[in-house]
Amino acid sequence: MNTLITLIAIAVLVAVFLSMGITMIPQRRAQVIERLGKYHRTLEPGLNLIIPFIDRPRAITILTFKNDQPVVRTEDKIDMREVVLDFPSQSVITQDNVGVQIDGVLYYQIMDPQAAVYGTENLVLAIQTLAQTSLRSEIGTMELDKIFESRQEINARLQTVMDEAGNKWGLKVNRVEIRDIDTPQEIREAMNQQMVAERNRRATVREAEGYKEAEIQKAEGDKQAEIAKAEGQKQAAILVAQGEKEAIQNVMAALEGKADDPMAGVQYLIAQRYIEMLPELAKQGDRVFVPMEGTALLGSLGGMRDLFGAGAMSSVDSPAAPVTGSPTQGS
Known part of the structure; x- marks a missing residue:
């Protein structure tokens, strides 16, 4: 009977000893074990066995x-x-x-x-x-x-x-x-004022940049317009010069072999241009000054009639605006 009680007591002690030595570690946890006051090992998640009273966890x-x-x-x-x-x-x-x-x-x-x-x-x-x-x-x-x-x-x-x-x-x-x-409150107020000033400065800079860009674009447009205008005037002048050149060549060709003076054709063209300008001169006032050189040029038109014939002088014989005054007088 005593032996049975002893065995039961030993079994209970062993069960208690084992239960004290079984340690359950949850997932994502760890436990440091010291054996007799010295680091022994680290328990990982799961079921672990330690020696009670010898192995102790370190908190x-x-x-x-x-x-x-x-x-x-x-x-x-x-x-x-x-x-x-x-x-x-x-x-x-x-x-x-x-x-x-x-x-x-x-x-x-x-x-x-x-x-x-x-x-x-x-x-x-x-x-x-x-x-x-x-x-x-x-x-x-x-x-x-x-x-x-x-x-x-x-x-x-x-x-x-x-x-x-x-x-x-x-x-x-x-x-x-x-x-x-x-x-602090005063620092926040100063920062707000600084922020407002910075935004105003940026707005002013943006406005100035916009005005600058607009002026640049406008100046560039005016430049291109002036260039186009000058190019047009250049082409017109070239065409006028080419026309006058061809007219002089035609006159010189017509006078070839008929006139003693080769410059007679040029004088004829000058006189013709002068006759065309007389109506414009007459519009500027009641009286017009006529220089002596002008009468000489007009006198040369008679000689041109004999060279070209009556048909060639039709433009000269057409009525012109009345001109008052004398070669040497004017009002």
């Missing part, structure tokens, strides 16, 4: 914020998922001595449970402190306007610094984001 200290209040707790099982750490707002002085309130958020993930447990006393507090000091350092080297323009650059720099420091803690910083930048 990790976690700092979290609940309603902006810090909460410190210890956990036996290490969360291997990506964790969002929202560190509170802090006051930062920019390079141009403007005080701003900046808060941010970072995303980290524990990659090495052993380094996360033994690397620092409080992992989250270390990450938060490093993020705040790195943020102050980056913002302190930049002016306020540059901060608003370079958020992505600041985030990239912070991530690089945090990732390098996090390697010895067994974690990886995936992203660091500046969530909000709060400036």
Whole structure:
């Protein structure tokens, strides 16, 4: 009877011992096991066996914020998922001595449970402190306007610094984001005035550029019009000159062998042009001055009649506007 009781007691002790040695690790979790106070191994997700009273889990200290209040707790099982750490707002002085309130958020993930447990006393507090000091350092080297323009650059720099420091803690910083930048009221008003002035300046520049372009286009159009007009006048002058050339050639051909003076044809054309201008001269007033050279030219038309015949002088014999005055007088 005593033997049976002893066996039952031993079986119960073995069952209790085994139940204490069986550890279930959930997915995306890990547990650091120490044997006699020294690191032994890291338990992976699933069913694991340890030696009770000899193997003990090493807890990790976690700092979290609940309603902006810090909460410190210890956990036996290490969360291997990506964790969002929202560190509170802090006051930062920019390079141009403007005080701003900046808060941010970072995303980290524990990659090495052993380094996360033994690397620092409080992992989250270390990450938060490093993020705040790195943020102050980056913002302190930049002016306020540059901060608003370079958020992505600041985030990239912070991530690089945090990732390098996090390697010895067994974690990886995936992203660091500046969530909000709060400036004093007078700074916001000054920025609004600057923005309005900048928009007015851009509008003025756009208007001036439009006026400049319009004037350039107008000047270019006037230039092309003047060029076309000059080209037309050039062609007209060329055609007139060609016509006069052909007329002189015809007159010279008609006078060939009939006149002693080769220039008689030219004098005839000059006299004919003079006769054509007399009506226009008569319109300018009641009396017209007729120079002596004009009477000589008119006298040469009689000689031309004998050379060309009556038909060739029909244009000269046509009635002209009355001309008053004498070769030597005028009113």
